[in-house]
Structure formats: C-alpha cells, structure tokens
Amino acid sequence: MTEDLIPGSTSVSTLIGAPVVGVAPDASLHEVADAMVAAGVGALIVTHGNGDGAAGIVSERDIVRALAARWDPGTTRARDIANTTLVWCDARASVTDVAERMMECYIRHVLVEDGGHLVGIVSARDLLGDYVSGSVDIERE
Numbered sequence: 001m002t003e004d005l006i007p008g009s010t011s012v013s014t015l016i017g018a019p020v021v022g023v024a025p026d027a028s029l030h031e032v033a034d035a036m037v038a039a040g041v042g043a044l045i046v047t048h049g050n051g052d053g054a055a056g057i058v059s060e061r062d063i064v065r066a067l068a069a070r071w072d073p074g075t076t077r078a079r080d081i082a083n084t085t086l087v088w089c090d091a092r093a094s095v096t097d098v099a100e101r102m103m104e105c106y107i108r109h110v111l112v113e114d115g116g117h118l119v120g121i122v123s124a125r126d127l128l129g130d131y132v133s134g135s136v137d138i139e140r141e
Contacts, residue, residue, distance in 0.1 A: 008096030010130050012089060012112055016120030022047045025055060029066060029073035029081070032058055043109045043121055046082040054118055056082030059109060088113050089122070095130045098122060 021044040023035050035044055046056040062081045067073065071080070087105050089098050091114035098110055102124055112120040 008094060008099065008131060010095050011091065012093050012095060012098050012110075012122050012127075013091035013114070013119075015095070015122050015126045015130060016091070016112060020045055020118055020121055022051075022054070023058075023078050024051065025049060025077065025079035025082075027078040029063060029071070029076040029078075032078050032081075033063055033073070036060065036063075041121075042123060042125075045111070045118070045121070046078045054086060054111060055079075056084040057086060057109060057111070057121070058082050061108070086111055090114070091119055095127050099124075099127045102127070 018039060018041070021035055021039040021041055023032055023044060023046055025046050025048075027035070027046075032044070036042065043057055043059040045054040046058060047053060048055045056079065058078055058081055062083065066076055066081045087101060087107055088111045089101060091112050102108065102110060108124045110122050111118055112122055
C-alpha cells in the first residue's frame with residue numbers, strides 16, 4: 001500500500017474544486033443565498049469593502065440561524081452574519097491535519113491558501129470524502 005492510499009494523507013489542494021465565491025459586505029441575505037445556489041457551494045467569503053481578500057465567511061448554517069432569528073433576508077447584510085474569525089490552512093496541509101484543526105476550532109470550513117493567496121475553501125464534507133474514498137481503495141486490495 002502506498003502513502004497516497006492512506007486516508008487523510010492526501011493534500012487538501014487535491015480537494016479544491018471551483019473558484020472561491022465571494023460577496024460584498026453589504027450583500028443582502030437573499031443575494032448571499034442566491035450566490036451559494038448559483039455556485040453550488042455551502043459557504044462563501046465576504047470580501048473587504050474594496051472587494052479584495054476575505055473579511056469573513058458565511059455558511060448555509062449562518063443563513064439558517066439568521067432566518068430562525070427572524071432576521072429580514074432583504075435587509076440583513078452579509079457582514080451581519082459573517083464569521084470573521086477565519087481559520088486558514090496551507091494548500092499542502094494533509095486532510096488529517098485540517099480535520100484536526102476543524103475539530104479543535106469547532107468549525108466546518110477552512111480557507112485554503114497557497115503562497116499567501118486564497119485558493120479554496122475546504123469543508124468537513126470534502127475531508128470526509130477523502131477518508132471514505134481512501135477506505136474504499138484500501139478495502140479493494
């Protein structure tokens with residue numbers, strides 16, 4: 001068995017798919033949800049006021065919490081529900097290292113950087129997929 005078949009040893013860079021989706025801080029909850037649906041993602045970044053970089057992250061769970069609190073989706077802004085405590089990992093980090101970081105921080109999404117640039121968002125589901133696909137490959141041997 002090679003190292004590549006060991007679940008969790010994969011680099012998170014292999015899990016990054018579509019480009020990161022971002023919205024302006026003043027985007028409405030409706031616009032945030034529309035952007036997620038259009039891109040087929042469960043989380044996106046809230047950019048700084050100048051449209052550059054990540055100032056926060058909004059997940060589907062954040063939207064549900066805002067709706068459950070009866071916040072108006074037309075007037076609630078991305079900046080109002082965004083988590084601004086961003087957790088980052090290097091694109092070369094292993095799936096296991098990132099999974100451990102998620103557990104330590106009680107989060108489901110980590111921003112992935114390469115050379116100081118945001119290159120992706122990895123979710124707990126993405127990481128789980130690596131473990132499941134790795135176990136399937138190992139079982140076939």
